[in-house]
Amino acid sequence: MLTIFRWLLRLTIALILLLLLGAVLTWYFSIRSLPDYDATYRMDGLSAPVEIVRSTENVPHIFGQSDKDMFFALGVAHAQDRLFQMTLLRRAAQGRLSEIQGPGAFASDDLARRLGLYRNARASLDVQDDDTRAALDAYAAGVNQWIAEVNENALGRGAPEFFLFPHQISYWQPTDSLAILKLIAASATNAVADEVLRARLSLVSPQYGPDLLDAAATSSEKPVYASLFPGARFATPAKTSPSSNGTVLSTFLKPGQGLGANGFAASPERTAAGGALLANDIITPLTAPSLFYLARLQLSSGGVIGATIPGIPAVLSGRNPHLAWGIAPTPVDDADIAIEEIQPGNPDRYRGRNGWTDFATQNEVIRILDGQPQAIILRETENGPVIPGLDPGLRDVTPMGHVPVLRWTGLSADDSTMSALIGLMRAPDTDSARNALRDVVAPAISVSLADSDGIRQIQAGRIPRRAANHPTAGRMPAPGWLEAANWQPPGDTDGDLIDKTGGILIATEEQQPDSLRQGRLTRLIQDREVHSRDSFIATQLDIISPAARALLPLVGANLWFNGDPAAPGTIERQRQDALSLLAEWDGSMSEHLPEPLIYAAWMKRLQDRLIRDDLGPIADDIRSLHPSFIDAVFRNRNGAARWCDIVQSAPQEDCTTIARQALDLAILDLSEDFGPQVTSWRWGDLHQAVHTHPGLGSLAGLGWIVNLTQSISGGDFTMAQSGLLGGQKHPYGARTGAGFRGVYDLADPDSSVFITSTGQSGHPLSRHYDDLAGLWRRGEYIGMSLDPDLARAAALGITELRPRDD
Template sequence: MLTLFRWTLRLTIGLIVGLCLAAVLVWYFAVRSLPDYNASHVVSGIAEELEIVRSTENVPHIFAGNDRDAFFALGLAHAQDRLFQMTVLRRAAQGRLAEIYGLRAFPADDLARRLGLARAARQALAAQDAQTRAALQAYADGVNQWVAIVNRDALGRGAPEFFLLPDEIAFWQPADSLAILKLYAAASSRQLRSEVLRAQLSLAAPERGQDLMAGLGEPALPDYASLFPGARISGAAPESGEGWPLDLAGYLTPFSGLSATAFAADAGRTTAGQPLLANDPQSALTMPSLWYLARLALQSGDVIGATIPGIPAIFSGRSDDLAWGIVPAQIDDADLYMEEVQPGDKDRYRGVQGWRDFAIRREIIRIRDIPDRAIILRETANGPLLSAASFGLGSVTPEGFAAALRWTGATAEDATLSALIGVMTAPDRDGAMAAARQWVAPAVTLTLADRDGVEERLVGALPQRSPEHATLGRMPTPGWIAANRWQDVLPAERSDATENGVNFAAGVLPPLQGEMPLGFDSDSALREARLRRLLDGREVHSRDSFIETQLDIVSPAARALLPLIGADLWFTGEPAAPGTPERQRQDALRLLAEWDGAMSEHLPEPLIYAAWLSALQDRLIRDDLGPLADRITALQPGFIERVYRNRNGAAAWCDIRQSAAVETCSTLSRQALDAAIVNLTERFGPDVTSWRWGDSHEAIQIHPALGPIPRLGWIANLRQSLSGGDSTLARAPLLGSGAQPFRPVSGPGYRGVYDLADPDSSVFIIASGQSGHPFSRHYDDLAVRWRRGEYVTMSLDPELARAAATGITRLLPAGQPRAGGDEPAAR
């Protein structure tokens, strides 16, 4: 027995020691991949010595003697901090995620291959101007130089993720940056998903389905079954928001829809007598954030702001004399076509002039740990065929048909990056607007400010549809009918006038008199109304008032809907006994009656409101739509407003078809509130006043690779409660389904406010730290400030940048000795 005890003790001690040694070894190799920001490197590809000065927040300030060297240094800085993210974004655009993630990423790869993002990017390289091609090549050289340094000096493979996921880091090519920009353009659009959902609603509820998505003044849609007789909901199950972390394996999800706000005030409406501009492009809440702060010293002038790692451009930022911001315009930039496949020959389809051949190519998708898979890609005159498994397409595709996609971003004649670089190097608004005429996809509202004023313009490619188009692009249509096809694709020629010294953008623009509609899927009407009210509510604005507006958490949807749904419920009688369900309802209604609509994480009212509206919307649509109701994950304020005002008979949604009684909307409101209170009581206890929005509205900023791995997720992911909601200006859209329906899944991944009266007082913030390395102190240091609504200042003054430097990386051209005759050893 004693011998057994001794051996057990020895084995236990040995196991503990082995685990400790393994942990130390993992730590050592992981820390080896942390870059030394005070190193000097001799590199090939630059003409002169340059410096990358790192601020306290790890923002690189790049000082170079020429533009090529500056873009080289940006590529190297991006690779130092975000190498894994860059390679994953590239893989997502190329359709090569399954090589590292395995079979679960196959659908994303299949979609990227069908969209042809990488192929179109390679073709688009020729469409860029000489300045942009030079920037792309210099940037690629900088990325590759850092990878070479990592390999030469054994710096932990450049990122700890590469120890866990099989990957060979291929040389960065100029077309890779364009492919990531194509991926961003695809993620900015939500049209494909909207078309599928409209078709599903038309099939499930042909009489009233349009109520759910119809915009103000939107013309009626034809029944989908009238376009394709015999069509019915079948095939692929409706999508659910529960799988969003998997969707974000590549950081950007095609056709998920990105939003933003931008607003500006000219000199006459500001306290300092110079324009102000604010911008907050949205992104998924990942670790690290999609955005990365950087400053470039260029020949045209210094620029500073938000970049996307992998792309050599500042999307939103400022120079000394110009500020700019972008808002994805949510125009209808994509159409689905149902192509009839020739019976007996799957390689032919019906065209305008009769049967014709698909353009066919075959590609191989490599998958980790299992054999490769071949896919056959077919393309029509309208665009590539998509898989029936994507976006629930199989549920609305009639038998004998296949779905093809026409999208503005698929073109090879895409000089969007040239436009973006032209904007950031322009001396003023006129120069920026001239450069922006090259913009293709995504179409954006470009907001500009210089010392002479502010301006807003829609830029990008606009599909031209015939007035005879069967659905005006809102649902899939027969692809062989000429009137349904795009008549042309033209650049936007639209500039909205500044009203009373301010302008703003939060989504799709309404059509001008006599124009065809630009789109029908804007979710921004309530936010735009709130933004207009805040901007018009002050005679003059300051940087602080712009920050206050950008961080506004008042829900205009709550203010609009609560008086409607609670009209017959507000408590007026004697208080019920404490602890009873009736008393809980009275307490909840009392709180909501006194609430100003602020979606503060510290208050119970936002949680009661969100749970009530969620339960109410589900009750309104569940009996009519059945399982399809699971796909309506976001609150539809316009739909609920139509129902409770009984617009065009929409109150019919309140009657439950399966019951004998005729329910009223007031009855459904009370039932939904009671159900919400029961659910919240089970989770948070019976005291209504102790509930907190932040307990449910907790963001999980997930690392797409390490986050889902047990235990590693505790290191790589970040959890923090947030204020705001679906319709607030500080937007935090909800997951809307599953066990955590109120979890925010996206937000303003970058915020910037630019003050041209005192440019160095302009402020910036991103939703994570600058580094993508989980062991770096800069991995999440900005995230807490972002959550609290704080910002950092970033100066273009070289002396201030150097005075606050926490590290200076020096790059020296190979073959050119330093003063004194010695070259530093490479680190």
């Protein structure tokens, strides 16, 4: 027995030693990939020495003698800090994530191949101007020189994540940058999702279903979707899943998901310091690291500083010595679904506008980690590529014997958007910026501009032109064979919205002219005669919910005062306490208050009770609040109060009854999680921002290391926007937010400020992985100066790049 005990003890000690050795080796190889910011590197491709001065927050300030060397050094800086993120973005655009992530990424790869993101990017390389081609070449050379440095000096494969994904890192190509821009363009629009949902609602409830999205429209503006395909049969509408199309994935840029932004500006006569002001925040999925990377380049045209995206050699939002700019997706419908009929008995042909026509086909193979390669056939019609996986609801709205096809402005082989973005960086004034922006194709963007002469807003990008007799006006899928459903020849937008609102310009991604967030922004800006940098910051960080202010007086109109106080501990008393809090609430979605939590839970339950009996399982797919619908119901606009009656019950319910029942259900839900004391509840207990690591965040045991979780204020409709009702499991979690915020003050340009949601480094062991996250949560910023002396004064390191033969 003693011998067995001794051997067990020895084995235990040996196992502990092996685990310790493994931990030490893992730590050693991981920290090998932390870049040395005080090193000197000799590299091919440089014409002269370059310095990368890292500020206290690890923002690289790049100084050299030529623009080519500037873009080369930006490639080095991006690769030093974000090589794994760049690699995932590139693989997502190429449709090659399955090679490192396995079968779970297959659907995403399939979609990327069918959209032709990389093919169109490769074709678009030839239409870039000479300066952009040179910038793309130099940037790729810089990335590749860092990859070579990693390989030659065993620098931990460049990022610790690569030890878990042991494929060789391919060298960077100029096309890769264009492909990532295509991926962002595809992710910027949610036009298809809206079309598909509208059609699903029409199929389930032809007369009233579309009210959910178009509550203010008349019945004549809501075509019955099934009537577009007489005699066709549809599959039974079913509940979809967020992961049913396989795109809940590593990069968190999903085609069709929609991105957001706010941009606003004040002309010099509306500012306290006499110089134009401009603010911009870009709303994206929250990841660790952030999608954005702050950088400054000293170009021949002057210094430029702002937000870049690793993989793209352009400042998307920022300033140079004379001009500041911010971007927002233009609220236009830039994509349509065309439904093509397959020829009976011949699946290789479809019904074109001139008769039965052969699909254009192409065979490709998707390689899968730990799985068999999968061959796919890409099919395309005269209207675009066949894309059954673009939206999980497409199955419901595609008649049997038909296939869905995508029309999208980004399906272009002559996309010169990169040239426009790089030209914008060099623009000395708004006129030059306007000329540069003529090259934007996709995504369509509203660009707010400010210079010494004032402010300007340019709408840039290709906008579809639809015929007056289009069967759905682009609001639902339409038969692809109808000439009326075809797009007219595209026209470039060249819309100047110059100072149309008394020295103020405003841009958001919202499409409705009466949208709540845009209305809130307009009031905040117009209510002050004179603005300052601090007032613009306060506007960006505003957490008042216009939706709460609009809905609560309507929904609770007959509930606020209802008899004597109920007995403590009863649901009636909880309801009274909740209503008492809400009656005095100003709509502030503060993480420290109970009112936002009560309001959000109430509206979630209320909307569900209004729509579930009519829409059935589709109700589970309505993951966002639709205030205009609830407003129309409680105002009985166009008879919308009919939604308050539960059709499947014998009594006829009114809206007051439904509102009370929904509040009681919400209180029961919250009581189960937080106890019966209403005043002790806090919004931040459920409203938490989860910055998820691309690739590792969902892996057991690693997620808690690489993901960042913070309770935050705000909501869907606040200026400080954070996504809400995102799913059934975590309906109040913030999955989107301002990945970048910037405020530019041209009266004192070096007092301009910016922030990203995490940190500059993508290395989980770096102190710059999350050092900006706390500032971002608290609504703080860091400086945006082009003064080289300031950058050097607080530098945490200076990296020298020298020509190899120097």
